[in-house]
Amino acid sequence: MSHTFCTYQNSIKRIVLHACIGLLLIACAGTEAEQEPGPNPPTTSAAKKVFRVAVQPYGGFPPAEVQQVSEALTSMLGAQVLILPNRPLPESAFIHVKSPRYRADSLLAHLKRSKAPHVYCVLGLSQKDISATKRGKDGQVKQPEFKYRDWGVFGLGYMPGAACVVSTFRLPKGKPSYLMRLKKISVHELGHNLGLPHCPMEGCVMMDAAETIQTIDRVKLAFCEKCWNAVQTKLKKEGFETALGGSTGI
Numbered sequence: 001m002s003h004t005f006c007t008y009q010n011s012i013k014r015i016v017l018h019a020c021i022g023l024l025l026i027a028c029a030g031t032e033a034e035q036e037p038g039p040n041p042p043t044t045s046a047a048k049k050v051f052r053v054a055v056q057p058y059g060g061f062p063p064a065e066v067q068q069v070s071e072a073l074t075s076m077l078g079a080q081v082l083i084l085p086n087r088p089l090p091e092s093a094f095i096h097v098k099s100p101r102y103r104a105d106s107l108l109a110h111l112k113r114s115k116a117p118h119v120y121c122v123l124g125l126s127q128k129d130i131s132a133t134k135r136g137k138d139g140q141v142k143q144p145e146f147k148y149r150d151w152g153v154f155g156l157g158y159m160p161g162a163a164c165v166v167s168t169f170r171l172p173k174g175k176p177s178y179l180m181r182l183k184k185i186s187v188h189e190l191g192h193n194l195g196l197p198h199c200p201m202e203g204c205v206m207m208d209a210a211e212t213i214q215t216i217d218r219v220k221l222a223f224c225e226k227c228w229n230a231v232q233t234k235l236k237k238e239g240f241e242t243a244l245g246g247s248t249g250i
Contacts, residue, residue, distance in 0.1 A: 051240040053079040054122040072183040101129035104156035111163035121193040124165035157192035164189035224250040
């Protein structure tokens with residue numbers, strides 16, 4: 001066999017060998033690509049949103065009381081509660097008409113502006129006095145105007161809306177009923193955020209306080225069946241996880 005022919009054969013062998021190696025590499029690359037996990041496939045059912053409520057303590061509001069309110073919101077509404085860092089009351093809400101106090105409507109606007117997008121609504125807690133203008137069913141300032149133009153309140157909330165605020169200024173401290181009153185008022189105002197009006201049902205937490213703290217003591221820390229059904233319907237319609245607890249069959 002001539003040297004030229006052997007060289008030719010060797011060349012052919014090298015070409016075939018290189019081709020086989022190339023095909024083998026391509027096959028391995030293809031196998032690795034097929035085995036590599038891709039992104040999670042989309043779920044067929046729509047994911048439920050989490051019902052989150054933020055609590056904004058103002059002016060050194062006691063942490064233990066913030067915790068009590070947060071636990072009430074979770075047990076009553078199934079809310080995931082986010083406790084925000086304590087901050088000073090905004091000076092823009094301060095007034096001195098009858099006495100040094102803060103306008104509740106200004107606080108609501110402040111809370112709404114600072115609310116995070118992933119939070120449904122935010123509850124402000126203050127030890128300072130808060131006030132609002134009390135109006136009749138006709139929308140006019142209740143008479144006598146000098147009394148109701150700037151009227152001290154336990155709390156105020158948008159209905160429906162993204163913010164509510166509660167003050168402990170008018171709740172006598174040191175009484176066994178103090179914390180229960182605070183929790184009832186907080187749940188009441190959050191109920192307004194969820195679109196609930198005042199309820200005529202005796203014992204329902206959504207009863208109007210009617211300018212007296214005795215009404216707060218008469219109600220339970222519970223929604224009546226009608227108000228509770230309205231809460232569940234609203235949350236479900238807006239795609240939130242079904243709330244917990246709430247109604248005790250009042």
